[in-house]
Structures are given as C-alpha cells and as structure tokens.
Amino acid sequence: MLSYWEKTTLRHFDLVVVGGGIVGHFTALFYAQKNPTHRVAILERGLFPSGASTKNAGFACFGSIAELEHDVASIGEEATAALVMKRYNGLKLLRETLGDEATGYSEIGGYEMCFESPKQERIDFFNDLLEPNLGTRPYTIVSPDGYGFSAKVTHLIKNSLEGTVDTGKMMAALQRKVAKAGVLTFTQSPVDRIEDTEGGKVIHIDTEGGTTTFFSRHVALCTNAFSRKFLTDVDLEPGRGLVLVSKPHPAFSWEGSFHYHDGYNYFRTVDGRLLLGGGRHLDKDGETTLEEGVNALIKKALKDDMASLIAPGVDVEIDYMWSGVMAFGMNKQPVLQRVDSHMVAGVRLGGMGVAIGAGLGQELAKLIG
Ligand SMILES: Cc1cc2nc3c(=O)[nH]c(=O)nc-3n(C[C@H](O)[C@H](O)[C@H](O)COP(=O)(O)OP(=O)(O)OC[C@H]3O[C@@H](n4cnc5c(N)ncnc54)[C@H](O)[C@@H]3O)c2cc1C
Missing domain, CATH: 3.50.50.60 (FAD/NAD(P)-binding domain)
Structure with missing residues (x-):
C-alpha cells in the first residue's frame, strides 16, 4: 500500500x-x-x-589489431577509424567526467599476444589509419620476456593508449x-x-x-x-561472458591488459591476482543466453590457459568466478x-x-x- x-x-x-x-x-x-x-x-x-x-573485466580498450582487421573486412577502413575514435573519445569522456583516481584508471597499455612473428606491414597499416585522428601511432611490437608466459607467445603488439579501470570504483x-x-x-x-x-x-x-x-x-x-x-x-543477441580470478600469487606482479584469440580471451592482474575471462567463442550457442551461470567447457579451457599459456609452472588456484551478460548484433x-x-x-x-x-x-x- x-x-x-x-x-x-x-x-x-x-x-x-x-x-x-x-x-x-x-x-x-x-x-x-x-x-x-x-x-x-x-x-x-x-x-x-x-x-x-x-561484471566486466575493466579493460579500457578501443581495439587490438586482430579485432580491427575483422572490422576493416566487414565495415571498411573509414568506418573502422570512426569506430575507434568513438571508443577513444568515449574513454576520454569517462575519464573527464569521473576522474582517473575515482575510477582507478591506469594507462598501462593493451597487449595482443602473438603466437608467430607479426607482420610489420599490419602494424604500419593501422598506425597510418589511426594517426591522423589520434595524433600518435599507438601500436608497436614488444617482447613478451619478463611476464612468465609460455614460449608459445613469441611477440606482443602493444597499444600504448589502452589501460584498465577498477570496475567497482x-x-x-x-x-x-x-x-x-x-x-x-x-x-x-x-x-x-x-x-x-x-x-x-x-x-x-x-x-x-x-x-x-x-x-x-x-x-x-x-x-x-x-x-x-x-x-x-x-x-540484438545476448552473449554471456565468464571471468575467473585466482588467489594472490607473487607471479602476478606485472601490469598490462592482455588479450588473445582475436580479443575473445583477456587477462590482467588485480591486487596480485590473475583475472582471466572470455572463451565465449568456444560455445557461442551455449553462451547466447540471458541466464547467469558457468559453462564447464569454457571454465576448463580458461583454467588450462592459465596453467599452460599465461603462468606455466605457477600453482594457480582459482579463488572465485562470475558471469555477466553482454549484447551483440550484426x-x-x-x-x-x-x-x-x-x-x-x-x-x-x-x-x-x-x-x-x-x-x-x-x-x-x-x-x-
Ligand atoms: C564478463 C564480462 C566482461 C566484460 N569486460 C569488459 C571489459 O573489460 N571492457 C569493456 O569495455 N567492456 C567489457 N564488457 C562489456 C561491458 O561491461 C558492457 O558493454 C557494458 O557494461 C554495457 O553497459 P550497459 O549499461 O549498456 O548494460 P548493462 O550493464 O547490462 O546494464 C543494463 C541494466 O539493465 C537492467 N535491466 C534489464 N532489464 C531490466 C528491467 N526490466 N527493469 C529494470 N532493469 C533492467 C539490468 O539489470 C542491467 O543492470 C564485459 C562484459 C562482461 C559480461
């Protein structure tokens, strides 16, 4: 009443x-x-x-080269450059409106894992495409040494303008x-x-x-x-995403926001823990749902990646996990x-x-x- x-x-x-x-x-x-x-x-x-x-992973990102290649193939160069600027300007607006301290924003770079030597022409192509709007050439090839990744990771492509936020903050x-x-x-x-x-x-x-x-x-x-x-x-279709967080471990002291498999998988550190999410591409039909829940196949694949790709030789213990639902379209x-x-x-x-x-x-x- x-x-x-x-x-x-x-x-x-x-x-x-x-x-x-x-x-x-x-x-x-x-x-x-x-x-x-x-x-x-x-x-x-x-x-x-x-x-x-x-529920998200807090990546303040606007596009890896692998993702932008798909965009160029589907919507063309001009529209891809415009899409990147929309994201980049959105990040600027977020930062200006709330402030970096309040959001925990840190421009620590976005890194795409490569499993073979990346072609310099690809990097040059996207730097040329974005430089007129961004005023800088964001992508460079850097070494994966020092992170403790598997030797399968041969190179990283760094995007110097990407970072992370603390989603809760x-x-x-x-x-x-x-x-x-x-x-x-x-x-x-x-x-x-x-x-x-x-x-x-x-x-x-x-x-x-x-x-x-x-x-x-x-x-x-x-x-x-x-x-x-x-x-x-x-x-509009729903798309569920899974995130795992490990217990703290001294191996997780590096910084950066990383991704692989065309951006489907992503990981970072938070408070000395490893946060790893994604894997939706492994069961797209199963993850086209509005329900919260854990897909056992994807959970196993993410855990396997932790042990064999991201932190081989480290005894990683999962502390907890959650799912959230996004929305995708054509x-x-x-x-x-x-x-x-x-x-x-x-x-x-x-x-x-x-x-x-x-x-x-x-x-x-x-x-x-
Ligand atoms: C696991 C995961 C990881 C992600 N990682 C990243 C990342 O690292 N970086 C990034 O940029 N993006 C990431 N995303 C995507 C990002 O979180 C979303 O794009 C963004 O949060 C969408 O915001 P929104 O406000 O449109 O939608 P939502 O946050 O989904 O908000 C919609 C709200 O509407 C409410 N609602 C729905 N129906 C009703 C109703 N009938 N009545 C009242 N309320 C209703 C819902 O409860 C919900 O809170 C991730 C998403 C997930 C799930």
Whole structure:
C-alpha cells in the first residue's frame, strides 16, 4: 500500500531511465546536468546492475589489431577509424567526467599476444589509419620476456593508449555523481511493461508487494542484453561472458591488459591476482543466453590457459568466478534509437562498453531533449 507521499511525489518524473548500468547512469547524469530542475529516476531490477556493468573485466580498450582487421573486412577502413575514435573519445569522456583516481584508471597499455612473428606491414597499416585522428601511432611490437608466459607467445603488439579501470570504483563513482546531480535510484525494481499515457509513459514495476506504477514524460531504455522485452524487432543477441580470478600469487606482479584469440580471451592482474575471462567463442550457442551461470567447457579451457599459456609452472588456484551478460548484433555499433515521441533506447554495447558507455549516455541525453 503506497503512502500519500509515495503516491504524489515519488512516482512522477520527467525522465525515467530503465536499467542502471554504465549507459543508464551516464544518460541520467547528462540529462540531469542539462535540466537541473527536472525530476530524474533510474530503475534497476537488481541490487547491483545485473547485466554487464559491474561484471566486466575493466579493460579500457578501443581495439587490438586482430579485432580491427575483422572490422576493416566487414565495415571498411573509414568506418573502422570512426569506430575507434568513438571508443577513444568515449574513454576520454569517462575519464573527464569521473576522474582517473575515482575510477582507478591506469594507462598501462593493451597487449595482443602473438603466437608467430607479426607482420610489420599490419602494424604500419593501422598506425597510418589511426594517426591522423589520434595524433600518435599507438601500436608497436614488444617482447613478451619478463611476464612468465609460455614460449608459445613469441611477440606482443602493444597499444600504448589502452589501460584498465577498477570496475567497482568506476560504478561507485558514477553512482555518487548521479546522486549529486539529484537523480533518484531505485534498485530491485524490475520493469515489467511500459505503456502510453497522455503526455508520457506509465511504467509498471514488479515489487514484492505487487505491481507499482511510475509516470514519466520521457523513458530511456538502457537495458542492453535484456531489451527484447521492450524492443521486439531490435537486432540484438545476448552473449554471456565468464571471468575467473585466482588467489594472490607473487607471479602476478606485472601490469598490462592482455588479450588473445582475436580479443575473445583477456587477462590482467588485480591486487596480485590473475583475472582471466572470455572463451565465449568456444560455445557461442551455449553462451547466447540471458541466464547467469558457468559453462564447464569454457571454465576448463580458461583454467588450462592459465596453467599452460599465461603462468606455466605457477600453482594457480582459482579463488572465485562470475558471469555477466553482454549484447551483440550484426555490427559493433551500439543501437541509439528514438522509439516514439516519449521513449528512446541506447543498447547493444558489445564487449567495449567501458569505452563507449559514457558517449552513448551523452548522445541519449541529447536525443531526449
Ligand atoms: C564478463 C564480462 C566482461 C566484460 N569486460 C569488459 C571489459 O573489460 N571492457 C569493456 O569495455 N567492456 C567489457 N564488457 C562489456 C561491458 O561491461 C558492457 O558493454 C557494458 O557494461 C554495457 O553497459 P550497459 O549499461 O549498456 O548494460 P548493462 O550493464 O547490462 O546494464 C543494463 C541494466 O539493465 C537492467 N535491466 C534489464 N532489464 C531490466 C528491467 N526490466 N527493469 C529494470 N532493469 C533492467 C539490468 O539489470 C542491467 O543492470 C564485459 C562484459 C562482461 C559480461
């Protein structure tokens, strides 16, 4: 049963953002900063954001050469350069808005593992493609010596402009910033359906006590992988990702964000532990799911890589693991869409949401008006 105050004040908004991940938070933040007198709320179904934003590995990356080669093959050189700039500018916006200290951002470099000598022409091609926009040539070939990797790793391609964030710190900083801008956040508030009403939308939320309705002039859908419920014809598939974290070990004192198998697998150190994730390519059908869970085949493959590729000879003990769900489509561009006169959507962030989430939130806030 709602109180008078809940009924009159706490259910009426100018903007309701559905989904409290990176995009939802940035959308609410930029809209509230532009419209300081408007009432803004975020509705998140989980206690924490329950998709990808607090589950990711914290790579602040914009593209390895192996990934960009696929992009050039599918969308061409010009569009690939534009995609990289979108990610790079998104990272800049994230850093400017929240600050490096608050997010734990560190520009420690991104490294692609090579299992044979990389061709210098490939490196030159992508440096030539990106230099006019970035003002620097980010890629160089460096030695894998000193990391303790298997001898199978012959070279590394370093991207000097990539780094890592502390995902937990980044989301906490966003929550603080959003609260400071006057946005109200409601967690454990799964939105069941959104209906038209005069001058806006009625949002139906399933709560323990039954269904509660909110009213808003605008709705921003920031539900990423979970968006089919609201946008039936959007080109979007869920893709689950698994992350393993080892117990601390002195072998894990190096820095850097590493990846291999065309970016499908990625690893870094955190607090003297090894964090390794990915392997979705090993069972794409099995991982096309909205359910959290551990795929035994992928877990085994990641553990084998820890023992034989990343830290051979080190007694690595897994401390814990988790999964999260991303969203993918036919191409790597996120979906930014006006759904109708009172609703917009910003979804399908793929595997680089840390880089593009802030920028997409900013664009969504502009689209709302
Ligand atoms: C394991 C893993 C590792 C990753 N590693 C990296 C990385 O290192 N670097 C990188 O850049 N990206 C990485 N990503 C991708 C990145 O995390 C995502 O692209 C990004 O977090 C997407 O942000 P979002 O706000 O669009 O979506 P989400 O964070 O998924 O937010 C959507 C939110 O909507 C909520 N929601 C859904 N339905 C409803 C509803 N009906 N009512 C209310 N709320 C609802 C969900 O609970 C969720 O919190 C990784 C992802 C995973 C899963």
